[in-house]
Amino acid sequence: MQDRPLVVVLLATHNGAAFLGEQLDSILAQRDVDVRIVVSDDGSTDATPALLAGYAADPRIELLPAGAYGSAHANFLRLIRDAPVEGAAAIAFSDQDDVWNDERLAKQLEQLETADAVSANVIAVFEDRRVLLDKAQPQRELDFVLESAGPGCTFVLSPAAFELVRHVVRTDPEAGAAPMHDWLVYAVVRAAGMRWHIDPAPVIDYRQHASNVTGANVGWRQARTRLQRMRSGGFRRQAAVVARIASRVAEGDARARLVALAALLERDDARARLTLLRGVGSLRRRASERVALAGMLLLGVW
Template identity: 30%
Template sequence: MVTILLATLNGEDYLKAQLESIAAQTYENWQLVVGDDGSTDGTISILEEFSKQYPEQVTIIKNDPPQGSAKDNFISLIQNSYGPYFMFCDQDDVWKPDKIYLTLQKMEALEARYGEKTPILVHSDLSVADHNLEMVAESFFQYANIPKRIVLNQLMVQNSVTGCTMMINRCLQQYFLRPLPMSKIIMHDYWAALIAKVFGKIGFVNEPTMYYRQHGNNSVGAKDAKNPVFLYHRLKEGKNSYRRMMIESMEQMQGFVETYGEEIDNLDVYELLESYGELYYKGKIKRLSFYKNHHVLKEGNIRKLMQWLWG
């Protein structure tokens, strides 16, 4: 059984196509748990119609009061759902038919190797599409110029796990079932990736399993990291914007150590995470020295340049 967690908010424009892609999965042993965060359009009607078609597989939760963000909505779903495996679903994408099958296949292989008591995360590549599902890029990882291989030193400053491709096992879910520093968590997928990297294993399906729809209302979208216009705007945003993002990653790490620090057995890893969490208190020379000495650098020359300039 795979539990699919879907966070919705005024998603009527694209939701039906996403639901149909879930129903068309080659792996049929799924259940869908939806957290709606106060939709005022036709989202609930679309969900209820889908629930009538699959009454034994669909649960709709109407958040009252609303959670207030996709992050909070997804974490609430993680904390209040059950199953051996959990996948994460955005309201505006479309899954390819074998998405669950391929991801679960990788998960089961990793559990067979490392055991079910190991927190495991599996993610995949994805295809980038426009609002009409016309192809923009076959591979999100090439398009956004982010690494497929996840190294802890890099993960601390740059998340390369896309939540809508992610599956976690029950062991990893347990790390969410405790008081969490919600204000310090950047996104649920970033937090899950850190848990898996520090305490368990991360697996990757090296093919696109879904269409990542880009449109004007995306809260998080794919960016062409090689596009000169995108790079110009990033540079134009300047120091304050970039520093804010870096500080958020440091505060997140501080929260991570506060939450799980006593469980980190590797002293070198503990000291690396703790030092990064405290780095925003330091001067720029000490920060740059830390990046260099510990290889804590983002992927891509432009990202590295901004890190050296403003980090």
């Protein structure tokens, strides 16, 4: 009988006991693949450590020494740096509070046959409704500077793509300053010229609750938060960090474009905004977001 492919799943936890058991069960129940879950806990003070200790009796689960990292981004960077991934056919990322479709990894491994990394849409699960989050618009040349491919909990990387990301996390001086691990991962893979596939079919139930670090960009509160971040210049500064990191893995003309774009994002003047406006078509996947970005640039809001 032929061995099943091994997928190493990187799981970051912090005070997630309320949902973690259901998440672990859904990963361990994946069809047609073998899984090894590597867990990094960020100083949990609830029942998470005890729950993990119980699950660690399963040889498919490996607990890294617990630490204090202070954010989901830092905790995932720790996993990228330190998790053992030898023998893996692919490396996947997991939040602590979702529920995976049981064929999720098998389907995404098939997609990796023609791509270097894959992600997918999700179903955002609220207390009173379920909402499809659609991130599968056609990719644009530089969309990775302003956005991720979608929730990082849907990412699956080939070993080559993961090793590139690991190298960047271990060596780039700005990796820790990137806004979120998923945005950073997407930017590194795309800037290097690797192929990324975004599947329109949802693969997980993306649970929404009061403790979400980021969560779904749905509703007026999320829209208000995003607008405030854009008006403050915070989003531009974050995008500039991503562009600089991406430029250091890109080559030739792509590197020059990213260096120039990073410099524009650091500026807040009319000339920089007009230059960004001319290239807005390459910066967002969704047409409505390209229109919105153009409007904010014209109004001087962004």
